[in-house]
Amino acid sequence: MATEELVKVKNLRKHFDVSNGLFRKKSIVKAVDGLDFTVYKGETLGIVGESGCGKSTTGRLLMQLLDKTEGTIEFDGEDMSAWSKKELNKRRKDFQMIFQDPYASLNPRMIVEEIIEEPMVAAGMDKQERKERVTKLLDDVGIPDDYRKRYPHEFSGGQRQRIGIARALALKPKFIVADEPVAALDVSIQAQIINLLVDLQEEYGFTYLFIAHDLSVVQYISDRVGVMYLGKMVEMSESDELYENPLHPYTQALLSSVPVPDVHHNTDRVLLEGEIPSPDNPPSGCPFHPRCPIAKEHCKETMPEFRERNKGHYVACHEV
Amino acid sequence: MNEIWYQFKKNKIALFGLGMTVMFIIFAILAPLIAPYDPYEMSTSDSLAGPSLAHLMGTDQFGRDILSRIIYGTRISLQVGIISVGISLVLGTLIGLVAAYYGRWVDMVLSRFTDVLFSFPDILLALVIMAILGPSLTNLMIAIGIVYTPIFARIARGAVLSIKSSLYIDAAKSMGVSNRKIMWKHILPNSMAPLIVQVTLSFAFAILAEAALSFLGLGVSPDTPSWGIMLSEGKNWMETAWWIAVFPGIAITLAVFSFNVMGDGLRDALDPKLKNESS
Amino acid sequence: MADNILEVRDLKTHFHTNDGVVKAVDGVDLHVEKGEILAIVGESGCGKSVTSQSIMRLIGAKSSEKVSGEILYHGEDLLSKTEKEMRQIRGKDMSMVFQDPMTSLNPAYKVGTQIAEMPIIHEKKDKKSSWKRAIDMLTKVGIPSPEKRASQYPHQFSGGMRQRGVVAMSLACDPDLIIADEPTTALDVTIQAQVLDLLRKLRDDTGTAIMMITHDLGVVAELCDRVAVMYAGKIVEEGTVADIFDNPQHPYTQGLIHSLPKPGSRERLKPIEGQPPNLHNLPEGCRFQDRCPFVMDVCREKQPELVPADKQDHQAACWLMGEEENDGDGRTGESEEPEKTF
Structure with a gap:
């Protein structure tokens, strides 16, 4: 695997002020609360976690769709927050996003051609070049060229996601954040899209940040995987290592909770007690301690450091 | 478009509303051809004549043919409707769009402003504006236009807010599309449906408001064939010549009813379409 | 065959729309045996939810909806029942758990009240004993401090809790069949594991049969005894979970796996x-x-x-x-x- 850094995230935080009304108590949701990780060139880094863990917020922060509260994001060695608005819009061609919901991510009143062309128009490409690029992109994602004048509602979910992928590829980005790109699709279609994403990466060599809640899909597609819980990264390692040798008790529980489509599979299930705490009032210390089967007294007080335990295997837990 | 028409067609009352609207438009355009008499022509010998074969809806105190005046009145009503609703639509949409898209203090200021306008009773507000501008048909249309601006601003703001959080807006942003372009290409076209519906509904209100203001003597000059003025004058003769007030009254009711049911039908026809698109 | 709680024969649910007839369910035969968990599995649009709603007679009232065939519940054809008779059956003998726990509880009433309503309606119980039943049910589905929780409103429950609440409601009159339509799809994995565990235990303890509508093959393998695979309105394969996963016969089932x-x-x-x-x-x-x-x-x-x-x-x-x-x-x-x- 390449070891050249593409995206470097340091102490990234995003806090949302959700106090409503003027006189209510201030209420802050710490959606992302101190992330440190690196995405290397050419790899696929998977991010998994349950709802409210901050994985989508992380993707949006990297895409500069949200302003961070604290920390730095370096892209290709440059601090993204140092870019002016104009500079940012110019640089956006290098990092693009594939969205979860192929029904909501395409403007219903634009035809396929306009949708795919839009980033090229924004980047100032001329018309002839754009038309040719659309033809190539449609071919790349497997949409027949004579569908280019159609509207999104004439396509199925899988085909719409292909259009969304073509749009993300339009400017030949280096980095693609895929936020739950197959979650809204049926199983048989999911596999088509996953294969497409893998093929495109092989052909064009870009880097993925693959955000999903489906652990088996993430394991399949990722080189490395990070596990998030309540705005924090609790574990990160090479994909196979993580799935075979999970160190954090949350990762262990999460992996064992996934129903396996195999009747001979032995479920040695770690059933977690309780629910995910609300991120506007996270527990003190390690956020996982109220549900953790091995929590000790000090887990309630101090947040464990995110440390390298084995080579390339990071975990944030006192008891490991 | 076909889908909308298909849905709309199923609603018989809305279809009736559409038919009546088309009829009013034809009346307005072809008034000189359809009207049996000149609406301004007075005839002392025929004054206060009841409905008869010669004058289907009778005549007023000056002997003017009521039917002809009602037919010509559609011109004023439609003109007032189109222009004043046009003013509200453009102003309101602009305010709503800017408020919702930029949010924060821009939204605060614009929303409070529209709230203040909104809190006045319609007619009272129109009266105040007319009092400032002075009575004339143009000022009347401006006044009505301003009065109905807050409704459009609110609807536009709501629609924009919901569309602003759509994924395709995020997608456009992530591609580096400028704010202005996002507003014009993505947000505005997708917010039009509720606004179109409001246009038909406000059209009815505008006609009513013109009638009311003219009735109060703040609209067009008294000899103009306007439904409101006819109604206003007719009230003085209610006991001796009921037809002077009743027929314009029926015309107003019919027009308002038609626009309303058409708006309702349009709303229902547009709604499932939007649902289909998002699910 | 005598142990079949439910037998569906040649069920057809057709929707008459502007663009023609949609044959959402087109000739489905299936049965549910006493105490078993039957999975109806398939992708969106295959007719699995429409099948379950047709069985509950939640579809078929409008003139555009045509349901035909036989739905035999303990040998009685539900399609010939009046709406009033159906209301007696729904919730008492057969109950339903929907995908979205957010919308299947009424936000205006306490959770306990909504559960207690079931015995009040169906068994003409008084308020007090019904409330007690509600608390028992909440205990049964593993909700901590059930007395306190019963007096709370749905918004005070988290997603997983709410789904437990819905399950508690469906259990309140001790039905012999629960139809669960994607009951865990809206839940997170760790919470899904809890709810699946709960459903399994309930079946083991009470012998209630469950018809599980799902698209998730993992859930099927974990929880169910028998499987019916649906595709475009028809059942294409039916067998035990072991048959389906180890020896799938239909090319569609094979493809899915x-x-x-x-x-x-x-x-x-x-x-x-x-x-x-x-x-x-x-x-x-x-x-x-x-x-x-x-x-x-x-x-x-x-x-x-x-x-x-x-x-x-x-x-x-x-x-x-x-x-x-x-x-x-x-x-x-x-x-x-x-x-x-x-």
Whole structure:
């Protein structure tokens, strides 16, 4: 695997002020609360976690769709927050996003051609070049060229996601954040899209940040995987290592909770007690301690450091 | 478009509303051809004549043919409707769009402003504006236009807010599309449906408001064939010549009813379409 | 057969729309045995939810909805019942758990009140004993401090809790069949695991049969006893979970199972190519023909019926089965063909 850094995230935080009304108590949701990780060139880094863990917020922060509260994001060695608005819009061609919901991510009143062309128009490409690029992109994602004048509602979910992928590829980005790109699709279609994403990466060599809640899909597609819980990264390692040798008790529980489509599979299930705490009032210390089967007294007080335990295997837990 | 028409067609009352609207438009355009008499022509010998074969809806105190005046009145009503609703639509949409898209203090200021306008009773507000501008048909249309601006601003703001959080807006942003372009290409076209519906509904209100203001003597000059003025004058003769007030009254009711049911039908026809698109 | 709680014969649910007839369910036969968990599995639009709603008679009241066939609940045809009779059955004998726990509880009433309503309506119990029943039910579904929770409103419950609340409501009158329509789809994995565990325990303790509508093969393998696989309004394969996962016979079932990434494997996925057919415009013959790797001429002409595959209670609707049956005696390597894809 390449070891050249593409995206470097340091102490990234995003806090949302959700106090409503003027006189209510201030209420802050710490959606992302101190992330440190690196995405290397050419790899696929998977991010998994349950709802409210901050994985989508992380993707949006990297895409500069949200302003961070604290920390730095370096892209290709440059601090993204140092870019002016104009500079940012110019640089956006290098990092693009594939969205979860192929029904909501395409403007219903634009035809396929306009949708795919839009980033090229924004980047100032001329018309002839754009038309040719659309033809190539449609071919790349497997949409027949004579569908280019159609509207999104004439396509199925899988085909719409292909259009969304073509749009993300339009400017030949280096980095693609895929936020739950197959979650809204049926199983048989999911596999088509996953294969497409893998093929495109092989052909064009870009880097993925693959955000999903489906652990088996993430394991399949990722080189490395990070596990998030309540705005924090609790574990990160090479994909196979993580799935075979999970160190954090949350990762262990999460992996064992996934129903396996195999009747001979032995479920040695770690059933977690309780629910995910609300991120506007996270527990003190390690956020996982109220549900953790091995929590000790000090887990309630101090947040464990995110440390390298084995080579390339990071975990944030006192008891490991 | 076909889908909308298909849905709309199923609603018989809305279809009736559409038919009546088309009829009013034809009346307005072809008034000189359809009207049996000149609406301004007075005839002392025929004054206060009841409905008869010669004058289907009778005549007023000056002997003017009521039917002809009602037919010509559609011109004023439609003109007032189109222009004043046009003013509200453009102003309101602009305010709503800017408020919702930029949010924060821009939204605060614009929303409070529209709230203040909104809190006045319609007619009272129109009266105040007319009092400032002075009575004339143009000022009347401006006044009505301003009065109905807050409704459009609110609807536009709501629609924009919901569309602003759509994924395709995020997608456009992530591609580096400028704010202005996002507003014009993505947000505005997708917010039009509720606004179109409001246009038909406000059209009815505008006609009513013109009638009311003219009735109060703040609209067009008294000899103009306007439904409101006819109604206003007719009230003085209610006991001796009921037809002077009743027929314009029926015309107003019919027009308002038609626009309303058409708006309702349009709303229902547009709604499932939007649902289909998002699910 | 005597132990069948529910038997559905030739169920057809057709919707008459502007663009023609949508055959959402088109000739479904199935049965639910006492105390078993039957999975109805399939992708969106295959008719699995419509099947369950037709059984509950939640579909069929409007003139645009045509439900035909037989739905025998303990031998009585539900399709001939009046709406009033159905209301007696729903919630008491058969109850339903929906996908979205957010919308299946009324936000204006306390959770306990909503559960207690069931015995009040169906068993004419008084308020006090019903409230006690509600608390018992909440205890049963594993909600901590049930007395306190019963007096709370749905918004004070988290997603997983709410779904437990809905399950508690469905259990309140001790039904012998629960129809659960994607009950864990809206939940997170760790919470899903809790709810699946709960459903399994309930079946073991109370003997309530569960008809589980799901798209998740993992859930099927974990929880269910028997499986019916639906595709474009028809059941294409039916058998025990072991039959379906270890020895799938229908090319669609095989395709579904192969579409999933195998844990630890980087082998290229084998998707089912193409898209499901448009229900407005179904092809002549087998509905899977355009996506099927083994399609034959007969598939384009005639619709296959469910026939026993490798054993009597493992059925598949595929002409490959017919072939196997026809050459039952002198069968050669040819009939092995579908299995080569493993």
